[in-house]
Amino acid sequence: MKIRNRFKAIAIIAWFTVVSGCTKSFDEVNTDPDALPDVPPTNMLANVIRNTGEQFGGDVDGYGTFAGYIVKIQYLDYMAGLVPTNNTYGNRWYACYYNNTQLKDLLAKTAEGAEAYKNTRLVARLWQCYMWQYLTDGWRDVPYTEALKGGEDEGGILKAKYDKQEDIYPAIMDSLKVVADEMAAGFGTDYVGDGDLIYKNDNEDVEKEMKQWQRFCNSLRLRMAMRVSGVAPDLAKSTIEEIATNPDKYPFIDVNADNCYLYWPGAAPYYEPWYATGYTGDSRVNNFGMSDIFIDYLKETEDPRIASVANTASDGEYRGYENGAKNPPPVVARISWIGDRYMKNAAGFTPFFKSCESYYIMAEAAMLGYNVSISAQEAYEKAVNLSMEDNGISASAAAAYLADKGKWNNTKERIWWDEWVALFKNNFEAWALYRRTGIPSTNYPSKGSIYGNAHNDQPFRLPYPNNEYLYNKENLNVPLSEVSDYVWGKQMWWDTRTGVK
Numbered sequence: 001m002k003i004r005n006r007f008k009a010i011a012i013i014a015w016f017t018v019v020s021g022c023t024k025s026f027d028e029v030n031t032d033p034d035a036l037p038d039v040p041p042t043n044m045l046a047n048v049i050r051n052t053g054e055q056f057g058g059d060v061d062g063y064g065t066f067a068g069y070i071v072k073i074q075y076l077d078y079m080a081g082l083v084p085t086n087n088t089y090g091n092r093w094y095a096c097y098y099n100n101t102q103l104k105d106l107l108a109k110t111a112e113g114a115e116a117y118k119n120t121r122l123v124a125r126l127w128q129c130y131m132w133q134y135l136t137d138g139w140r141d142v143p144y145t146e147a148l149k150g151g152e153d154e155g156g157i158l159k160a161k162y163d164k165q166e167d168i169y170p171a172i173m174d175s176l177k178v179v180a181d182e183m184a185a186g187f188g189t190d191y192v193g194d195g196d197l198i199y200k201n202d203n204e205d206v207e208k209e210m211k212q213w214q215r216f217c218n219s220l221r222l223r224m225a226m227r228v229s230g231v232a233p234d235l236a237k238s239t240i241e242e243i244a245t246n247p248d249k250y251p252f253i254d255v256n257a258d259n260c261y262l263y264w265p266g267a268a269p270y271y272e273p274w275y276a277t278g279y280t281g282d283s284r285v286n287n288f289g290m291s292d293i294f295i296d297y298l299k300e301t302e303d304p305r306i307a308s309v310a311n312t313a314s315d316g317e318y319r320g321y322e323n324g325a326k327n328p329p330p331v332v333a334r335i336s337w338i339g340d341r342y343m344k345n346a347a348g349f350t351p352f353f354k355s356c357e358s359y360y361i362m363a364e365a366a367m368l369g370y371n372v373s374i375s376a377q378e379a380y381e382k383a384v385n386l387s388m389e390d391n392g393i394s395a396s397a398a399a400a401y402l403a404d405k406g407k408w409n410n411t412k413e414r415i416w417w418d419e420w421v422a423l424f425k426n427n428f429e430a431w432a433l434y435r436r437t438g439i440p441s442t443n444y445p446s447k448g449s450i451y452g453n454a455h456n457d458q459p460f461r462l463p464y465p466n467n468e469y470l471y472n473k474e475n476l477n478v479p480l481s482e483v484s485d486y487v488w489g490k491q492m493w494w495d496t497r498t499g500v501k
Helices: 003-019 041-057 062-066 087-109 118-139 165-185 206-227 233-244 273-278 292-300 355-367 376-390 395-403 412-422 427-437 466-471 473-480
Strands: 070-072 260-263 288-290 349-353
Touching (some): 041 087, 041 349, 062 070, 062 427, 087 118, 087 466, 118 165, 165 233, 206 233, 206 355, 233 355, 355 376, 466 473
Antiparallel strands (some): 260 349
């Protein structure tokens, strides 16, 4: 079944759910028709995955600019949007809590038949962890232990306290470990169904579907472990070694066929978010150009992936533009725009995890002396080849790159630079990589920033949403005391860089 049919199936099921509620009973007629108490769990899961893709996959110039990939070339970005009243980031904050509320409801509704819904529940719990990871990596300290406890039976907590990222991260990793161990012990018999917008297969093969979710679970554990390797080395080492040395028990995403990608239907209203943002009819919106940081590096290293991530300018050259320049380019068409592979396909994809990331992590782990059953060079070259393949680059071009400008040089910097290139479109993760490693070292904030010279770096975090200022200010004041100009100040727990402000 094609992805567009999955979305269509969800809509049809939801419609029948409403229609089947029609009855001659006065009490039932007067039941809130929007409540839908019997929505199938698979529909709830589909709604969450779709919402995740729309909210977090729709970013172009926000995280893309923070990561050094993309800049605005018509309506220049001077960082004025990094304020609480800008709903762009606030909506993503709410999406994390909304999605986890929906998943919590799903788990509650399937609790009595837990064994019959075992696989659906495993995926739901896994996605909860993913939402928490996204939330804390975006804002650092957030409501966690008291979050989603507004019901009277849970304490009626309407103003949740903020937990420190130092406490949240290990807790999420513990939850992922529990899910990973349950998956390793055996899957259920239920087919997740149309709600699985990522790994559903035409043959309704339960084992195949759940094996792919299992790989995503362990890949997410690898990502989080490496992120904290500089501040919690024992936790990072034990987690990565457990996965790397037990591939049968803890498989991870190691081929592109298992990438955690959400493919969109390509029909209204379900267009791939970058396409929806970047096109008006058949015309490309001319406000998103490639950053000089990205293009200059790709040209310097003669990286063949440049043909995938970027289009040539109108004169046939690849050319980036300065972030926050004083004036727009005289001719916007003389700046490279985002590559067609990533923006021109209405039925394109939103990436959540790429197989190459697993091997960049393994390469770095090997450099740290972890036992990962593969050398740093082997893992690095494997990662590069997977990224090239995913971008449609020929094996010969990939080999030429690895023999020349992309050649292994036994440094972590070599890994980080290439990983940064490979993460394109998963911009949030590329921004996290930059905050952890300082790569790309050529990155810089908007030249025309409204904050002047007060800050020499891209944002450390996202702005807390306005409603937190309005309705939870007492609790918000705790982390806010260490925040400067909404998005700077105290760095992420795992961000150990110095000299940035």
